[in-house]
Amino acid sequence: MHYSEEYYAPQCMTKRTSFANSFIARIELLEQLRNRNNNILLNNLMKKVSLLMMSGLVIMSCANKSQKINYPMAEKVDTVDVYFGTEVADPYRWLENDTSVATASWVTAQNEVTNAYLDQIPFRKQLLDRMTTLANYEKIGTPFKRNGKYYFYKNDGLQNQSVLYTQDSLNSEPVVFLDPNKLSTDGTVALTGLRFSKDGKYAAYTISRSGSDWSEIYVMDVASRQLLNDHILWSKFSGPSWQGDGFYYSAYDAPTQGKEFSNVNENHKVYYHKLGTPQSSDELIFQNPKEPKRFYSAGTSQDERFIFLYESGAGRGNNLFIKEVGSKKPFEQLTTDFNYQYYPIEVIGDNIYMLTNYNAPKNRIMVANAKNPKLENWKEVIPESESVLSNAEVIGGKLFLTYDKDASNHAYVYDLNGQKLQEVELPSLGSVSFSGNKDDDECFYNFTSFTVPGVTYKYDIKNNKSEFYRAPKVEFNPEDFVTEQVFFPSKDSVMIPMFLTYKKGLKRDGKNPVLLYGYGGFGVSLNPSFNTSRIPFLENGGIYALVNLRGGNEYGEEWHVAGTKMQKQNVFNDFISAAEYLIDDKYTNPSEIAIMGGSNGGLLVGATMTQRPDLFQVAIPQVGVMDMLRYHKFTIGWNWASDYGTSEDSPEMFEYLKAYSPLHNLKSGTKYPATMVTTADHDDRVVPAHSFKFAATLQEANDGTNPTLIRIDSKAGHGAGKPISKVLEEQADIYSFIMYNLGMNLQNK
Secondary structure, X not given: OOOOOOEOOOOOOOOOOXXXXXXXXXXXXXXXXXXXXXXXXXXXXXXXXXXHHHHOOOOOOOOOOOOOOOOOOOOOOOOEEEEOOEEEEOOOHHHHOOOOHHHHHHHHHHHHHHHHHHHOOOOHHHHHHHHHHHHOOOEEOOOEEEOOEEEEEEEOOOOOOOEEEEEOOOOOOOEEEEOHHHHOOOOOEEEEEEEEOOOOOEEEEEEEEOOOOEEEEEEEEOOOOXXXXXXXXXXXXXXXXXXXXXXXXXXXXXOOOOOOOOOOOOOOEEEEEEOOOOHHHOEEEEOOOOOOOOEEEEEEOOOOOEEEEEEEOOOOOEEEEEEEOOXXXXXXXXXXXXXXXXXXXXXXXXXXXXXXXXXOOOOXXXXXXXXXXXXXXXXXXXXXXXXXXXXXXXXXXXXEEEEEEOOEEEEEEXXXXXXXXXXXXXXXXXXEEEEOOOXXXXXXXXXXXXXXXXXXXXXXXXXXXXXXXXXXXXXXOHHHEEEEEEEEEOOOOOEEEXXXXXXXXXXXXXXXXXXXXXXXXXXXXXXXXXXXXXXXXXXXXXXEEEEOOOOOOOOOHHHHHOOOHHHOHXXXXXXHHHHHHHHHOOOOOHHHEEEEEEOHHHHHHHHHHHHOHHHOOEEEEEOOOOOOOOHHHOOOHHHHHHHHOOOOOOHHHHHHHHHHOHHHHOOOOEOOOEEEEEEEOOOOXXXXXXXXXXXXXXXXXXXXXXXEEEEEEOOOOOOOOOOHHHXXXXXXXXXXXXXXXXXXXXXXX
């Protein structure tokens, strides 16, 4: 089966999707969490808290970093949980209730304090202007071909959402096919995926509102561009997969009104929707009520001969089932071990090419025969190698394989028998994604790095030649910067790679500002990538450091497992060791280091700033998992147990989680780094309650030396699909906070 840029299908390998070890990690390479179901506050307590918070609000009026901030007061309640005989207080449990008046008042008061602080940063507007200028360049995606026409995504510069264009040939005039900017007035409705029917008559596309993971599916007539009446609600972690005159999709039952973004997601079901019929009459294809906390999704092969069913959520991998279209037989289960991952790449005749880490921690290619497809009968085509096989697809009758070597991409072409034909030479350290179909005689690829914002090449498969196709024009000179890769020992002497990007001519005098970024979880690899928001920091003497921590997949499944459960501390040790290396090698010093990470990376920041508050000057935990004792109780948090373990597993696991849980390791009177927590009101993955409780506790515990703020975005979610206007505002706030608290100034460019 072949999936491409037209739709990101979480159940399958797609263009440049990391072979991540979690279903949710594959969706956006970040985990998710929800934690909001609480009824402990009575109305009078809500009113009391609201009044207390508002009375404690003080707006700052001068640009003095050392000025004391009077934070909104937050009522403490006597909530205590007992784990294996150990009592654990949770005094801000009421902040889990996202619909209460008290929580809403607290959010309003916190945002006023944060905005007042940010407003007094003298270069904040100048930084936003510079970021806007940098972001205002034409961004054009790699073309892909469907039913004889070419398609590509394009953003003129500052459009909130990229527009999908089509053209009859590469030289013809492009015309707008679908403009998601017209789906809302403020850009908060995002196009999250699109799939064409086999005959090319219809396009089914998914949208997300305000950053939520809930998806709606619409169907458009390709020729007329007119919408059909078909409309699917409450789909999640799924997209349309066409078969005949309809498509498969996965959905949950409609949630309780008012709890759409907080209730537990259970009983994922697979349906078949026939065009022209209401959703209420969709055929239920598969459900498993015995396992309500698992994910199920279906995808068809490109020729629509087979339906593949994917089951995940019970371990680090997935199970795979198959069924021939039109067969009355039930799905045949091919695999039985959730510790491995199994994904079809393409079906060619009766051969089903698979990408798997079954008995191959760094992944390999195997082939199954459709007539006898069980795992024990699969044959190896391309064995595991020293580098990690991170992506695979069939283009022009050849296997295009992307390997990660020390976290940087390398690309090779093989024949279908597993014989290596050639390497696709890439410009430098970076990341690559290919575009093409199994029968195409054309192939495109996009290359990006820390300073290259996406160059598209046309690739001649037969002659192994790359031809420049197009590149964006940006308002900075990439030649002014350099990227180096260094390796340093962690606490247990394991060598960890790190990319450093900075302006040429930098002096290693121990005085350079550093932004240290990491993730370290769920088998997610951090490869080189481009982001204009970093450029002003680099232009003004900063070093951007990206660390490839254990817990990711940079060196395969063993690297991933080394950062999970009762080895999770390895991840934090790696991050701390990165900072110590930069200090020891005279790049910087503790008063010049800022740390940042999102989701599981937010956990990383929260854990390291509480373990080593002396080592960092600034901390930015973004949409972080901060309460490690309760994360699994809400929405789909249970899905992360394969990486984290849970507080209910055993006394040992409880003690281990409690020992690093950011919320539970804040100590009163400690001088913590200048901290700005970020979250959003529609984040239905990592619930805002994590950030709320952490911020409230940090404000109480901090010795008052450094600011402790929380930035709570509205009509936004975990990050995906956010309009560029909101992205720029958020990034300007984050970087102005970082640069201001590192003592940096913004020079005119």
